[in-house]
Amino acid sequence: MTSPAATVRFTTPRGRAHVRFTTRADGDLNADVVPAPTLAARWHAVARRPVVWLAEEHGTNVVVVDGERPDPAPRGDALVTTEVDRALGIWVGDCAPVALVADEGVVAAAHAGWRGLAAGVLTETTATMRSLGATRIDAVVGPCIHAECYEFGADDLFTMASRFGPSVSAATAWGTPALDLPAAVRAALAVEDVTVIDAGTACTGCDDRYWSHRRRGDRERHGMAVWLEAA
Numbered sequence: 001m002t003s004p005a006a007t008v009r010f011t012t013p014r015g016r017a018h019v020r021f022t023t024r025a026d027g028d029l030n031a032d033v034v035p036a037p038t039l040a041a042r043w044h045a046v047a048r049r050p051v052v053w054l055a056e057e058h059g060t061n062v063v064v065v066d067g068e069r070p071d072p073a074p075r076g077d078a079l080v081t082t083e084v085d086r087a088l089g090i091w092v093g094d095c096a097p098v099a100l101v102a103d104e105g106v107v108a109a110a111h112a113g114w115r116g117l118a119a120g121v122l123t124e125t126t127a128t129m130r131s132l133g134a135t136r137i138d139a140v141v142g143p144c145i146h147a148e149c150y151e152f153g154a155d156d157l158f159t160m161a162s163r164f165g166p167s168v169s170a171a172t173a174w175g176t177p178a179l180d181l182p183a184a185v186r187a188a189l190a191v192e193d194v195t196v197i198d199a200g201t202a203c204t205g206c207d208d209r210y211w212s213h214r215r216r217g218d219r220e221r222h223g224m225a226v227w228l229e230a231a
Contacts, residue, residue, distance in 0.1 A: 012101060018226065036072070055075045062124050094181075097141075097224035113181075149178075
């Protein structure tokens, strides 16, 4: 199978980082419903190597991957590794998949929905990376729902704006209050002194190459894999 997943690559002192974003054509990656052997095969087709994924829960738990692949998938919302050629996978519907790579060879993948952002998932992820030796960190944000499709309750929007600033408050295409999720992710990363590489993040609500729970009620999930290849 030749995966149509889009790829972002950039170079670090320890090697080349690869970030791949899947589409519907790569198959459903919802770990809550898809059997593990099927998931493993689909992830392998995307990354051309075994991929570690999580039982995600919209929280802040960060799992450090070191040694054998965890089985079954651990519960959490971020993965961090220092191992070259160790691929990390995040599966999402409308939440933002975030890949983080440090010059020192520390790699991470985070599942950043609004609840995880508010709770501090990216703070915990970058703190774990730095505890493993990371200093300068770059990030790539994958396809997620954008403000034009993301109607949001006033109380929760106030909470997010209080945490991340007024730039996260927006309006839907039909004029109701909305959360700008990419802006919230960028704001959370800016606080952690992380540089965001512009990868032209698509809106999952508008772009039917991706699944969207909010706009279309989809149960399926697309994903992101990140790994560092030795120089």
